Amino acid sequence: MADEKDAFYVVRKGDNVGVYKSISDLQAVLRSSVNDPSVSVFKGYGLSREAEQYLSSHGLKNAIYSIDASNVRDDLFGKVVACPFRHPNSSKDKVTGKNPLEKRPLQDVVGSASFPINPQQKHAKLDFLQVPPVSSYCSSCIIEFDGASKGNPGPAGAGAVLRTADGSMVFRLREGVGTATNNVAEYRGAILGLKYALQKGFKHIRVQGDSKLVCMQVQGLWRTKVQNMAELCKVAKELKDQFVTFEICHVERDLNTEADAQANLGIHLKSGEIQVECDIPKA
Structure with a gap:
């Protein structure tokens, strides 16, 4: 089982890419992007120092969207797993009429699945980082x-x-x-x-x-x-x-x-x- 302390999240928003080291770091962007079809989220483990240095050299610091997807190398993130986020949809929210995203645990907004990815996709470019259909x-x-x-x-x-x-x-x-x-x-x-x-x-x-x-x-x-x-x-x-x-x-x-x-x-x-x-x- 992978160690969660080594987890990182790759978030693609249109042609821009952000990288986050913890779920809490994702909060602002995901809560503001629940209905944005251009956003996809992937999870990996053990982001290498080389990858961090590469991202930093291309303008990505503190998970700010400032690196273009075209600048992401094929092998930069290694193996990553689809980690789509969703709009929380509980009966309690419907009854109270409250904003379903307000004060909800972030894990209700981003999935935490960690199932094996297709080995052929291990070193794919970010072009493949689009959320697969549920049928997959x-x-x-x-x-x-x-x-x-x-x-x-x-x-x-x-x-x-x-x-x-x-x-x-x-x-x-x-x-x-x-x-x-x-x-x-x-x-x-x-x-x-x-x-x-x-x-x-x-x-x-x-x-x-x-x-x-x-x-x-x-x-x-x-x-x-x-x-x-x-x-x-x-x-x-x-x-x-x-x-x-x-x-x-x-x-x-x-x-x-x-x-x-x-x-x-x-x-x-x-x-x-x-x-x-x-x-x-x-x-």
Whole structure:
């Protein structure tokens, strides 16, 4: 798994190119460019000192758009992955009528997919840095999961959201868990998302949630000391082994709001009852 501290983002806006070292650095340009079709975003790891010096010599400093795309060498960025941004589209925004970009986590604006790029494109020029159609991501999926328990233990629900690799939401899932702890509900949310992704034929998976316990145990980095948690972890590991590629990471709670909303809706369902909402983008 690539180290996020070495991540960088290449942003092309028309004929100009900017490079950013962290998601937070992207905030201003992406929030002002959500509906701009000329903007595309790509993610890479380990920007070389030579590349930084080259960019600086051509006028690019502090991520200001001042280098022309025609000046970008073929091998400047190495391997990069499509990291398209999207317009946040939550039911909460629709109800309140608030600006959906206002005070929203930036990870809701830029996708965080890290799936392998076609090796033939590894050293392609920025001419190819245009966001591919969603259909090219048909086998890749981002799963966001969460769990909720009112009382811990108490009435509990599990939630999951499935997105295509470009960040477009396609499924919202929620399940009633009965009376359970928050940790059990979190595991049930992850398992709910994994099962549905398999059912829909996804092969390459990135899973993220705000339960560090689930993320670390599924990776085998933390031990499972409680029997029911060990059983849930075993189920999750058996599911993950059925995918061609699998990645799981912990995110902060404010980056997991949609899955959290589904988990809280799941509290009101009967134990084992599952509801699915489909939100497949129109062609």
